[in-house]
Amino acid sequence: EVVVNRIAAGEVVQRPANALKEMIENSLDAKSTNIQLTVKQGGLKLLQIQDNGTGIRKEDFGIVCERFTTSKLTKFEDLSEIATYGFRGEALASITHVAHVTITSKTADSKCAYKATYNDGKPTGPMKPCAGNQGTMITVEDLFYNMDVRRKAFKNHSEEHAKIADVVQKYAIHNAKVGFTLKKFGESSADIRTPPNSTVTDNIRLTYGSTVARELLPISHEDKTFAFKLTGQISSASYSLKKSIFLIFINHRLVDCSTLRKAIEGVYTSYLPKNMHPFLYLSLEVAARNVDVNVHPTKHEVHFLHEDAIAESIQRAVDATLLSSDS
Numbered sequence: 535e536v537v538v539n540r541i542a543a544g545e546v547v548q549r550p551a552n553a554l555k556e557m558i559e560n561s562l563d564a565k566s567t568n569i570q571l572t573v574k575q576g577g578l579k580l581l582q583i584q585d586n587g588t589g590i591r592k593e594d595f596g597i598v599c600e601r602f603t604t605s606k607l608t609k610f611e612d613l614s615e616i617a618t619y620g621f622r623g624e625a626l627a628s629i630t631h632v633a634h635v636t637i638t639s640k641t642a643d644s645k646c647a648y649k650a651t652y653n654d655g656k657p658t659g660p661m662k663p664c665a666g667n668q669g670t671m672i673t674v675e676d677l678f679y680n681m682d683v684r685r686k687a688f689k690n691h692s693e694e695h696a697k698i699a700d701v702v703q704k705y706a707i708h709n710a711k712v713g714f715t716l717k718k719f720g721e722s723s724a725d726i727r728t729p730p731n732s733t734v735t736d737n738i739r740l741t742y743g744s745t746v747a748r749e750l751l752p753i754s755h756e757d758k759t760f761a762f763k764l765t766g767q768i769s770s771a772s773y774s775l776k777k778s779i780f781l782i783f784i785n786h787r788l789v790d791c792s793t794l795r796k797a798i799e800g801v802y803t804s805y806l807p808k809n810m811h812p813f814l815y816l817s818l819e820v821a822a823r824n825v826d827v828n829v830h831p832t833k834h835e836v837h838f839l840h841e842d843a844i845a846e847s848i849q850r851a852v853d854a855t856l857l858s859s860d861s
């Protein structure tokens with residue numbers, strides 16, 4: 535059973551950046567306003583996240599890392615949300631099957647913090663009281679220690695670090711109210727630092743430079759027929775890149791969606807010079823019931839119902855935004 539669990543876990547946690555993304559989403563779900571990340575050897579040696587969110591209750595310490603344990607479903611209707619992001623309560627459990635995990639956490643009403651380590655979904659011993667501020671610190675060590683082939687596939691640590699930095703930058707842009715810090719272990723200066731209560735545009739400027747930030751057009755579009763809402767910042771027709779930059783969040787989750795990507799970039803071809811591309815940051819909110827339940831979220835590529843119609847509707851909105859700024 536341990537081996538089966540490990541293989542399944544390896545599917546959920548494909549590389550260090552995936553594991554970190556899951557942990558960032560947990561910290562955001564816990565309403566953190568500050569998230570600090572420390573990474574060693576591209577995340578293979580160490581992935582650490584410290585947040586100032588609501589924390590994990592003492593009585594939940596025994597089960598937080600068990601499969602299908604989630605504190606995020608309270609009502610029966612919430613089951614449609616399970617369908618949306620198929621692996622509710624699987625992320626943390628999966629990580630404990632392929633790494634050594636330590637959790638330290640304190641809720642607002644607890645006198646002290648508690649700490650426990652986990653392997654294969656279970657605490658390795660009793661939790662211990664300790665000092666700590668409100669929030670949660672999760673330390674993931676020796677990722678894929680029990681998966682030789684997988685671990686060796688990630689021998690390029692700087693490439694893995696770059697993938698992690700990319701995820702952090704994108705979440706920092708989308709969650710501009712939250713302060714993010716990413717550091718390499720043992721280094722005093724941060725690779726990424728976004729202040730709390732920032733704006734999307736400020737964080738785009740910080741990450742992608744002032745040239746693109748100057749050219750951004752806000753986009754905002756609501757479609758009643760297909761029940762979705764779009765907001766974002768897109769580059770104007772007088773700006774272009776050799777390679778496109780595309781950030782899309784669907785229901786606040788960073789995803790790939792090639793249908794949308796192609797459709798939207800297509801609009802720009804009639805505005806931009808040949809072989810030049812746009813910058814796009816888009817946040818799409820669709821009714822949970824319309825997100826395709828058949829696509830496992832770890833596949834990153836997301837599909838939803840009425841995808842073509844939604845893509846067309848967004849194309850028109852992008853076109854209108856580019857046109858209106860032209861005059």
Ligand code: ADP
Pocket residue numbers: 556560561564585587588589590598603604605606621622623624625626627670
């Ligand atoms: P899910 O996010 O789908 O509930 P996870 O496996 O990602 O499943 O997390 C399991 C549970 O652990 C969460 O439901 C939450 O109760 C708790 N948890 C994980 N990370 C944090 C955190 N940073 N702050 C507070 N609670 C957390």
Ligand code: MG
Pocket residue numbers: 556559560623625626
């Ligand atoms: Mg989660």
